[in-house]
Amino acid sequence: MAKVLMKGNEAIGEAAIRAGCLNYFAYPITPQSEVAEYLSKRLPEVNGVFVQGESEVAVGYMIFGAAACGERVMTTSSSPGVSLMSEAISYIAGARCPAVFVNIVRGGPGLGGILPSQGDYFQATKGGGHGDYHMLVMAPDGVQEAVEMTMKAFPLAEKYRGPVMILGDGLIGQMMEPVEFPDDLYVEPTNKDDWATNGMERRGSSTKNIVKSLYLDPATLNNHNLLLKSQYEQMKREEVRFESYNTDTDYELLIVSYGTMSRVCKTAIDNLKAEGLEIGMVRPQTLFPFPEKAIHDAAAKESCKHVVSIEMSMGQMVEDVERSVKGKKEVTWFGQCGGEVPTPEAVMEHIQTLLNQNQ
Amino acid sequence: MQKEVMFAGFGGQGILLSAKLLAYAAMKQGSQVMWIPSYGPEMRGGTAYCTVVVSDRLIGSPIIKNPAHLVAMNRPSLEKFAQVVKPNGVVMINSSLIPVRTNRDDVQELIVPANEIAVSLGSVKCANIVAVSAFAAKSGMVDVDILRECIKSEFASKAKLIPLNMKAFDEGLKIAAAS
């Protein structure tokens, strides 16, 4: 298929359809409303379901209801909306239903701003809602990767029977890049008859299915949490994705950066390379599970003097980077919030400063 | 080789569209391309600007502090962005609305009375097409023949607008050739 020029938001909507998700519930919020606008037009063409809910709270449960029936379902939102949905996400994780959530992150806390941010890193990777749960979180660095991750999200949600989040930012949602929709990323939905409330008639069973997150017996709840934990451990073994950039050199410093920010860092790395300075980067594509080993090993390289986590947030991912590096090298944070994305020049300047300190 | 152009003007001047047409043309000619809008809470009347990055390799930063070129459709845009353009860049000035110049001797000013030309062709609305064609021809950022085809296909659903926009396109080329 030929490439088309699409906004990230629209491309995510189309990717969901190509992945076989014909059910979409959402509430408008900048900077992701184009997904809803696009799908409100596109889904009726493919006999899909489009519902604009009355709030993100309600949308979260529309997703839950649809997912509990075993159907592929997605919503998209942005930071304040995801906070409202976090209640439902906790229930969905507890009830073990596959569902895809897209967060096109804007600045916070509170109403914050509408410009790009990575301030929801903690919310996405450490829970967000209540209770012991995780989402599998993927962070695209552009429109093409947003498409691919969206398409992969549905089978992954089914594999682990849980919520999967695509963590983008306002820039990825708003910018246009040429994209293609790889047909080979389409995966047939799994059979969900052993748990879904899809009606006994449909599955030819005389046994009812119950989708719930209530376990009043402490031992049962503990076992339920252990089961969830074992799935998160499996994700850590099987789903870690990352990109290494310029790491085959004797880099003096290692950057860890993701999403839009990592593209800025790539330009900074290229520019510094032209000046004769080698900088490596590990770009987590999954934020949960986090590429701990890749970062640990990249930081351990003898030439590497320092590790810096560069984020459009006030030092969130840096905690996971520190955890990965395990004290082997000094780890610091650099970043900016509020929509002012650090420029390649600012990144280069900061790297120079760090290296001068390490002389 | 990477080149960037910033399109800037009032909301409603077709800024995002002309940038999108340029991005389409770049994609069609096989380049890597990125179209990055600014977005704000206002729906109408605000300053609209948009950056298009065209490159022969994977594009890194979407944050462009110093674009190679500028297409300024109104005075505030020129005053705000003329100084950040890289040396030797093209600065297209919509002289119908902008009585001033860049005061720089290291950029190529391209003076285009885009609104006047558009009005003379029948509608001020095609001023953005005059501008994008003049800019593309002067800067060489994209192939103008491909750009012409992209404009045609953009207006495919409103076919009656195609002749007007083709005339606007040709006027833009003429201005660029004469400059």
Add this chain to the structure above:
Amino acid sequence: MGKTFSKPEALSDAHTHYCPGCTHGIAHRLVAEVIDELGIRGRTVGIAPVGCAVMAYNYFSCDFQEAAHGRAPAMATGMKRVRPDLMVFTYQGDGDLASIGMGEIVHAANRGEKFTTIFINNAIYGMTGGQMAPTTMPGQRATTAPAGRDVEQTGMPIRMCELLSSLATPGYIARQALLRPKYINKAKKSIKQAFEYQMAHKCFTFVELVSTCPTNWGMTPLDSLKWAEDTLLPYYPLGEFKKPE
């Protein structure tokens, strides 16, 4: 002699955890009888609320989901939209539906979602231990209104049927009671009517059931029935408030 009375198939064999004298059991049975009579158990999915009926999924023998507090109508929306062939009912109490879930029920009704809501109104929060509900009567004591509901501070009780009937979207809205056999017969008719409209993909359907809570009211089951009839029914009149064309 053949069997003249038995448990509906749509009810499971589980013993309920409801207090003695509680009317939830009657409401469950009526819904189950309707499911049996319509022959729809194999394609019915119920949604349990948060509240006394939180474990309703144990008592029915059809598929069940359990919602968060107040969110059952949103879940039902998600289900009916992706599987319009399923028969979906939510079973919600007054705290769940008329307080924390007010937004969800009003918007689901207004979108005309084709599911059925069974609304148990006993004018009090049951499971959490007798706190004031949006439907608690003026002067009625509750653990969070020890001197009785003060309408200056808390407003008047909310009448859900009247409120939902004011929406311009077509719907079936009825209020019945579980206080005497004659009321119970009418309640069953309304529940059946609601399910039939749903089967015909006709409209949103809503049956409120005025119920009792002897435990949290601090009364005997018999006194509860009398108090409900004397106090609740004048404020919450019974009948069909709205029917589709």
